[in-house]
Amino acid sequence: MENISPENVSGFVVGEGCFYVECGGDKKYKLGYRIRPAFCIEVRHDDREVLEAVRDHLGCGNIYDLDFGRYKGYEQKKWKPHVKYRTSNIDDISKKVVPFFKQHRLFGKKRRSFDLFCKIVELVERKAHLSEEGLQQILPLVNELRTLNKKGI
Amino acid sequence: MENISPENVSGFVVGEGCFYVECGGDKKYKLGYRIRPAFCIEVRHDDREVLEAVRDHLGCGNIYDLDFGRYKGYEQKKWKPHVKYRTSNIDDISKKVVPFFKQHRLFGKKRRSFDLFCKIVELVERKAHLSEEGLQQILPLVNELRTLNKKGI
Numbered sequence: 423m424e425n426i427s428p429e430n431v432s433g434f435v436v437g438e439g440c441f442y443v444e445c446g447g448d449k450k451y452k453l454g455y456r457i458r459p460a461f462c463i464e465v466r467h468d469d470r471e472v473l474e475a476v477r478d479h480l481g482c483g484n485i486y487d488l489d490f491g492r493y494k495g496y497e498q499k500k501w502k503p504h505v506k507y508r509t510s511n512i513d514d515i516s517k518k519v520v521p522f523f524k525q526h527r528l529f530g531k532k533r534r535s536f537d538l539f540c541k542i543v544e545l546v547e548r549k550a551h552l553s554e555e556g557l558q559q560i561l562p563l564v565n566e567l568r569t570l571n572k573k574g575i
Numbered sequence: 576m577e578n579i580s581p582e583n584v585s586g587f588v589v590g591e592g593c594f595y596v597e598c599g600g601d602k603k604y605k606l607g608y609r610i611r612p613a614f615c616i617e618v619r620h621d622d623r624e625v626l627e628a629v630r631d632h633l634g635c636g637n638i639y640d641l642d643f644g645r646y647k648g649y650e651q652k653k654w655k656p657h658v659k660y661r662t663s664n665i666d667d668i669s670k671k672v673v674p675f676f677k678q679h680r681l682f683g684k685k686r687r688s689f690d691l692f693c694k695i696v697e698l699v700e701r702k703a704h705l706s707e708e709g710l711q712q713i714l715p716l717v718n719e720l721r722t723l724n725k726k727g728i
Contacts, residue, residue, distance in 0.1 A: 425680070429586065430589070430682065433585060433590075434589050435586075437586075437591040475682070
């Protein structure tokens, strides 16, 4: 596709990207609780090439066709199929995603979400989520991020 | 607000902007038909500063609080108030908006919408919409743009 600059990517992510934390019960973890920072962008399938360009810039992540579960039957409802870019590997998040958006600054409310996300990533990188004390430190930040990300109309 | 570069603006507009044509019966026009190219971006009210930065870059347009009509009662529905940037003055569109996005290129599907929008703007600038023949040339392009802009899920 045509050239997309790093600043195009950050502008686009202000509109379409989501920095969030997957969080919930998981017996594989010592405390029975999973904390997984993730970044995603979901667009209509005919804009897949934009997600490919974002993936090339970030140097990580995968692109998925959303044609399962709640997306089943969308054609009958005149919905268009969607496609999602997602990355949640903590090394990729902390060494690729975070530095990219620190260099190519986000703005507006997304910037506040990102700043909060960075704090959580730093704690997870230091394994804080594996101790009860650290977990209690992370959970309020996760809730704050969730509130900030909430969509309105 | 923090610095937003022109390429941030074009990246953001790929996600959030809309190039469209207001079109319908209007007795003020000779042919009883209004064709008005317009550009808008609608976001949550707490991202108003982003729209202000876009307006500064484009050097035209206005920002409106959407607190009327269908937006009445959104608080009860837990919707958040929205704010809209909009410009439809044909001089501003053709001398400011179009040149800006020709210089700071859009990408993906929005680029195709913009290319089509530019064709319509050129015709309207040449007053094609004021003759029956010109109108018949513009209307299929307007329909094509509408289809391209249609939202899915």
